[in-house]
Amino acid sequence: MAALLAIENLTVAYDKVEAVRDVSLSIEPGQIVTVIGPNGAGKTTLLGAAIGLLRWRGRMSYDGLDLRRLDVEARIERGFCLVPEKRELFGDLTVADNLLLGGFTRRRDRAGLKQSLDDVYGRFPRLSERRRQLASTLSGGERQMLALGRALMSRPRLLMLDEPSLGLAPLIVREVFRIIASLRETGVSILLVEQNARAALETADVGYVLETGEIVHSGRAADLMHDPRVTASYLGGH
Amino acid sequence: MTGEIAAILAVDGIASGAIYLLIGLGLVLIFAVTRVIFVPFGDIAAFTALSLASLETGTRPGTVALVAGLAVLATLIECTALVRAGALSRLPRALLFYLVLPLLPAAAVWLVAGMALSMPVRIALSLALVLPIAPLLDRIVFRPIADASVLLLLTVAVALHFALSGMGLLFFGPEGVRTKPLVDAVFEVAGLIVNAQTLLIVVAAVVFSGLLFLVFEYTLLGKALRATAINRTGARLVGIRPATTGTIAYLLASLLAGISGVLIAPVTTIFYDSGFLIGLKAFVGAIIAGMTSYPGTALGSLLVGLLESYSSFWSSAYKEVVVFGILIPVLLWRSLSMAATDDEETEE
Ligand SMILES: Nc1ncnc2c1ncn2[C@@H]1O[C@H](COP(=O)(O)OP(=O)(O)OP(=O)(O)O)[C@@H](O)[C@H]1O
Ligand SMILES: [Mg+2]
Numbered sequence: 295m296a297a298l299l300a301i302e303n304l305t306v307a308y309d310k311v312e313a314v315r316d317v318s319l320s321i322e323p324g325q326i327v328t329v330i331g332p333n334g335a336g337k338t339t340l341l342g343a344a345i346g347l348l349r350w351r352g353r354m355s356y357d358g359l360d361l362r363r364l365d366v367e368a369r370i371e372r373g374f375c376l377v378p379e380k381r382e383l384f385g386d387l388t389v390a391d392n393l394l395l396g397g398f399t400r401r402r403d404r405a406g407l408k409q410s411l412d413d414v415y416g417r418f419p420r421l422s423e424r425r426r427q428l429a430s431t432l433s434g435g436e437r438q439m440l441a442l443g444r445a446l447m448s449r450p451r452l453l454m455l456d457e458p459s460l461g462l463a464p465l466i467v468r469e470v471f472r473i474i475a476s477l478r479e480t481g482v483s484i485l486l487v488e489q490n491a492r493a494a495l496e497t498a499d500v501g502y503v504l505e506t507g508e509i510v511h512s513g514r515a516a517d518l519m520h521d522p523r524v525t526a527s528y529l530g531g532h
Numbered sequence: 533m534t535g536e537i538a539a540i541l542a543v544d545g546i547a548s549g550a551i552y553l554l555i556g557l558g559l560v561l562i563f564a565v566t567r568v569i570f571v572p573f574g575d576i577a578a579f580t581a582l583s584l585a586s587l588e589t590g591t592r593p594g595t596v597a598l599v600a601g602l603a604v605l606a607t608l609i610e611c612t613a614l615v616r617a618g619a620l621s622r623l624p625r626a627l628l629f630y631l632v633l634p635l636l637p638a639a640a641v642w643l644v645a646g647m648a649l650s651m652p653v654r655i656a657l658s659l660a661l662v663l664p665i666a667p668l669l670d671r672i673v674f675r676p677i678a679d680a681s682v683l684l685l686l687t688v689a690v691a692l693h694f695a696l697s698g699m700g701l702l703f704f705g706p707e708g709v710r711t712k713p714l715v716d717a718v719f720e721v722a723g724l725i726v727n728a729q730t731l732l733i734v735v736a737a738v739v740f741s742g743l744l745f746l747v748f749e750y751t752l753l754g755k756a757l758r759a760t761a762i763n764r765t766g767a768r769l770v771g772i773r774p775a776t777t778g779t780i781a782y783l784l785a786s787l788l789a790g791i792s793g794v795l796i797a798p799v800t801t802i803f804y805d806s807g808f809l810i811g812l813k814a815f816v817g818a819i820i821a822g823m824t825s826y827p828g829t830a831l832g833s834l835l836v837g838l839l840e841s842y843s844s845f846w847s848s849a850y851k852e853v854v855v856f857g858i859l860i861p862v863l864l865w866r867s868l869s870m871a872a873t874d875d876e877e878t879e880e
Contacts, residue, residue, distance in 0.1 A: 345769070347765065367772070370768075378765070382769055384759045387762065395755055395759050398771050398772055401752055
């Protein structure tokens, strides 16, 4: 099967310092792929380059299209989205307006947008309760839900999530991973970046381990969970 | 000063405040969406007034040549960029937006300039003629350095102001103009004689700032503009192109400036370089509100208008000194309160 996202020999540098070096990975349609690794490994940098916010070298294609030729906005229009680590919400706009703008690329499909909005509110009842509130007044967990909901409004085919469980209470973390698993049921492919390695590997099909900008292990998520080299560093030993 | 004189001066001040308001709102809109402090923005108002005056006398406005030149230059830059990026499929669209659309009103004005036109037609033509100037300047000057610092963008905007005044002299000549009154009536409001033109200025300012508010509050376009202003990366991640919202901000703002140009042309003699001082006073009004708040800009502009009016009563030679003099304490206060909020942000 042709990969939905194919990354080959990707290198990303900040000035002279290479934060991602010679990374290759691919995602098949319908897969959940996770990239785990310690602080500063280059996970956020990898996603930033893939969505087109950073300069990069190497080859990347999405759905058979050369990503050199698509800017960020053109990726979004084609269903390739990112929920960034910083969330990048519109703080001075209401929750409802944030979601509305999430569907900006589908603005002519009014009926479809209404449907998606109901879906998001069904998935996150908290957002529905707070729809008139400004995004800046939300709690960490609610912001995370809003960021995810905003991305879902564009009806993505490939969704990249940068540490969706960051700073959330354990109960909400479980909820977030449940949602990620349920997204796959609706046909969304996912590239999941996480520090919570156990939960990520339990949810994903395929895993990659990134350390100081390079991929050091990769394989089926179920295998990585029992790989002693991975368990020792990331799963607190077994 | 008697109460009656005070009231007359207040009416005068409110009218000039209304003019500064329309231009100030545009300045804030452009700054919020593009981070550019568009120094030559007053020129857009002055060029509208000059175009309207030319159409009244049946001559071809210099704006036609100015717009044509800018359109050709912007088209060359855009097409070169597209060819370099290998995006040939986007050429027709670029030609439409940078060449055909800006040249349409210019061509229309060029054809009908000698004819006897009714006042609404002259006004509509002048507005349409001037609208593309700021977006084209944006494409030529600011788009290539869109990611630069606010300070660099401001420096370039100042340079652009000098270039534009030179072009103003070239295309419009050194003569001042004054257009025919839009309305010719006098009212008596609470024992005070008020000129209909003054009333029109105030009403227009209220109506058009109200419309701007409605656009921001109730349309997807308005929300996309605000989203770009709040978080550019966030906007890009939902598929909003900052370059596009920037162009829309320039167009909306130019419409406001153009309207203010139409409104002042009958009451003030306008020269090719009159826009600078008008724009600068609007800028003072906007700065009082920190360049970020629309209601604050409204109050700031009103304050500038009133100050100018009262100070010209005592000494018209010093009225500019008074207006720009208030800028110093305001900037001091602003920079102090801004330093305080900066600290808060780093603590986050
Ligand atoms: N804007 C930047 N300028 C310079 N260096 C940067 C920048 N952003 C990140 N880096 C460096 O690049 C490396 C990778 O950072 P990155 O944020 O991609 O790591 P990460 O795996 O996402 O870490 P975390 O788990 O903390 O989010 C780090 O060494 C970091 O210091
Ligand atoms: Mg990160």
